[in-house]
Amino acid sequence: MPTATYDGVTVPVDDEGFFTDPARWTEPMAAQLARASGVGTLPDRHWQVIRFMRTAYGTKGTGPTVRVLGKTSGVSVKELYQLFPKGPAKTAAKIAGIPKPRGCI
Incomplete structure (x- = not known):
């Protein structure tokens, strides 16, 4: 399994660099x-x-989609794309240290 090092700590990641152990x-x-x-x-x-x-x-076992993020996070879909231009759900999930959300390509 691949690993990556952030803040001096080596963590397991998948082939796309998403954390496999969010803890x-x-x-x-x-x-x-x-x-x-x-x-x-x-x-x-x-x-x-x-x-x-x-x-x-932590609640659902997967990260939310862009649509769900826009409806429930308090940040509009338009602003999500300004904050995370390369794909809000996928990029935010990677930065948040969780696996890639279902439905993200």
């Missing part, structure tokens, strides 16, 4: 993941989405 993720890792994903810095609106993704994963 290994820490908030300091998010900054490195964001830079690697082309997002840059993480202001409060990013953190709102990231924390929402982790909570949704």
